[in-house]
Amino acid sequence: MSEKLMGKKNGVALAVPTVRKRTVGTAVASGALALAAVLGAGGQAVAGTAGQQIVIADYTGRVGSVKIISQDQKGAPRTYCLATPHKETRLEGWWWRDYTRLAKWTDSSCGAGGGAYLGSQDEWVNATQYDSDWTWLNIYKNQY
Incomplete structure (x- = not known):
């Protein structure tokens, strides 16, 4: 994470934290993979308890x-x-x-x-x- 200078207010520099696009992309991909694993494993376990x-x-x-x-x-x-x-x-x-x-x-x-x-x-x-x-x-x- 880094900070991006947004300007000054009353002589004080304003900075906003930024997140790199690569980090966000990795997090989204990891979440999608985890969700797919849970959904893929659910069928047998669910059916095994209902029939x-x-x-x-x-x-x-x-x-x-x-x-x-x-x-x-x-x-x-x-x-x-x-x-x-x-x-x-x-x-x-x-x-x-x-x-x-x-x-x-x-x-x-x-x-x-x-x-x-x-x-x-x-x-x-x-x-x-x-x-x-x-x-x-x-x-x-x-x-x-």
């Missing part, structure tokens, strides 16, 4: 898809058909909570492709989980 992403685990290999009927992280009702081609299938980007019904089908389109209905099961997905944002739901409990 969980799920992994459907089918070790029988009989289930081709699962219709998930539940609530999202905001409490709104949601339905999603998830093809389950693997023993463990992740559904990323969807956040679930509370009472969750899993309707099981033999085809990959929740019955739209002519698959057989294998029954359903009800699970509870905690809204908050401190060690992970993922909840495993085992669907080997097939009822034929």
